[in-house]
Every structure is written in C-alpha cells, then in structure tokens.
Amino acid sequence: MHGRIAVMKKDMQDAIHEIESLMGQLGQANDSNNSNGVAADSNAVELQRLQEEVGQLRTENERLQTKLRLVKASEVSPEAASAGAFLRTSGSADRSRASPPNSRAPQLGNKVLTLKQLKQTIEDIYASKSKYDIKCSESHLPRETMEQHMYTYLNQRYGLKHLILDWATAIIQGIKKYNLEDNDVAVFGKIIRNEIDEEFRFVQRQVRETVHELLRVYLKGKRPSKSDAEINKLVQKKTSGALLEDEWVDIVRYMYNTEDAVSIIMRVRDHLRQLSQPRRRSSVQRGHEIASVHDVQLPYAELICILLDFQLEGHERFLARFHAIFCRHDADRNGIISAQEFAAVLRGVDASKTDEEINALLELIDPFGNQLITYSECVTFLSAEIVRMMKPAA
Secondary structure (H helix, E strand, O other): OOOHHHHHHHHHHHHHHHHHHHHHHHHHHHHHHOOOOOOOHHHHHHHHHHHHHHHHHHHHHHHHHHHHHHHHHHHHHHHOOOOOOOOOEOOOOOOOOEEOOOOOOOOOOOOOOOOHHHHHHHHHHHHHHHHHHHHHHOOOOOOHHHHHHHHHHHHHHHHHHHHHHHHHHHHHHHHHHHHHOOOOHHHHHHHHHOOOOHHHHHHHHHHHHHHHHHHHHHHHOOHHHHHHHHHHHHHHHHHHEOOOOOHHHHHHHOOOHOOOOHEEEEEEEHHHHHHHHOOOOHHHHHHOOOOHHHHHHHHHHHHHHHHHHHHHHHHHHHHHHHHEEEEHHHHOOOEEEEEHHHHHHHHHHHHOHHHHHHHHHHHHHHHOOOOOOEEEHHHHHOOOHHHHHOOOOO
16 A cells, blocks of 8 residues: 555655746746747647646546545545535536536536537537546546536646636536527536436437438338439438438337337327417418428437437436435545445345355456446446346246
C-alpha cells in the first residue's frame, strides 16, 4: 500500500514539473506570437496545443490526487474508500441538476444554449469520453462516469472555474429544457444521472442507420430499374421530407418482432391522427372530403423520434430491476461502487453465483484493483446476467 502511495506521489510530482515546464513554453510562445507577425499563425497553433496539454496534465494531476486520497482513506476505513469524493447526483425525483464536488451551486442563467449548441456539446463530450476511456485503460486508472467526464472535458477546454461552472449549469438547464422534445438530449441526461448505461447511445445511432438503410432497400426494391445515384437522391428527398404508410410500415415490421411492430404502428397512427386534426377541421369548414389517417404522410424525422423513444423506453424497462439493485448498494448515489459493493450487486442479480465466479467477473471488470466500478461498466459486463434475470422462471 505504501509503495502504491509513493508511486502516485512521484507521478504527481512529475506532472507538476511538466505543467511548470509547459507553462514556461506557453509564455515564450505567447511572447513570440506577439513580436513576430510572420510566424503568428504557426505560433498560435503551437500555443493552442500547449494549452490543451496543460489542461490534460492538470486533469490527470487532479485524478491522481483523488486516487491518493482514496488510497489513504482505505487505510483508515473501508467505507471511506468508496467513491464519495466524486460528484453526486440529486436524490430527488428530478435529479437532473449536478455540480462538481466542494462547490457552491452556480448562479443560473449566465449562459443559455440552443438545442443545436447543446447537442453539439453533448457530441463533443461523448468523443472526449471515448478517448479518455482509452487513456485510463492504458494508464491503469478507473473509468469516469459520464457526469465526471463532463467536468473533466469542461476543465480541459476552459480551465477557469467560473467558465466550467457556467457551462455545466447551461448544459444541465438545457437538458431540463429539451429532454422531452429531443431523444439525444434525454439519453444524455439519463446517462449522467446513471439511469441508463452510456453505451446505449450507440444503440440509438444504430437505429438511425438501420432505418436509413432499410428505406434505401425498400425504394430500390420498388424501383429496380433506377440507378444507385437515382435511388440515393430519392432517399435524400424522403429523409428530408415524409414517408408514405407502406414505406414506414415496411421498415417497422422488418426491424421489430410482431408485438413491438404492432405497438409502434399504433403509436405512429395515434401521432398521425393528431397531425390530421387541424387538416380535418379545415376540410370540414371548406366542405372538402376528409382524408383518413392512412392518407397522412409521416415526416421522416418524426418516425426516427418515435423509434428512438420506443428504444429508450424499452431499455429503461430492461434495466429497471438491475438499476434498483445497483442503487441499493451505491451508497453515495454517484454511479460508482467498490469491489465489495459489486459482489453484493452481483449476488442480488444472481444469488447462485459462487465466490469464484464473482472474483472472476471482478477481475474482468476491475483488473487493476482500483475499487471504482461505474454503473455503465456493470451493465456492460453483467449483460448476460441481466438478461437471465429478466427471463420468467421456468
């Protein structure tokens, strides 16, 4: 244990020295940028690169400090070694507000994000998280939750505490504002609250890609004489416009089993009925013939929204029992559990698991003994056990 502490202290000192060195280079690059107009562009690029490296090193140093505190705490009390030092989510019904540890709630309203800006920021956080997970694996460090990484990302990008808090507040408020109208925002909000696993975002991406490809196949089948270029133009027109009933029904029936397909078709027709109400009233007033719901075209974007919402609802139902078990053992409500808590979670999922089987799974999910296991990791590594738990007893 003392050896691990010594190694981490040395790593921290090395990081501090490297930060100081880079800060010196930043000053030199800045002076050069101001004095040499010819090389201004190249110096600006170098300056930005050095700033990014400084931000990454600062974040790495903070992670090492946190891990050092946890290791020291574990020598005093096993309970103190849990992930209580990390960010916590609110325990109320609306747990969408989150703030970094040891900070006062920031003043709200300083920054307001449009839906487009919010979705771009979410995509940037996702991309940063994927790269950071690889770095953590290579460095034998524990993975962060998505909520933790949101602050890591903001720290690397902006550095200053007031900017980090301003952006974090804007993101959280944006989630509360747009989560009911945009599935991508809803998914991100549920991920940072540890209600679903972060890998689910890839499922939603696959849904979009599958619908697009099935539409292309359907149109090609109906128009075999047309070239691929002509079909691609037709697909583009459809995806930016609306679908006929035969088109979207065929896609739904191909993608889902009979029960789910019927449920989705009924949901779509209810939606179309709502869309057609203003048209029906207008037709009655003008004395025109009233079109049936089957004649109303479905906007492609709305089909995507309906399917994404259906997937999300199904995934939440699938995880409901496991999520309840996990929360019982996640004392800090931060989406992170220790090895001992993981064993308790696994026994709650499958009481027949032996100690050997539990240790084998623990070795897979936490190979470096960090004692910090995220909710998303649990869902990924225990997917087979969760599926078996969901099956009715024979």
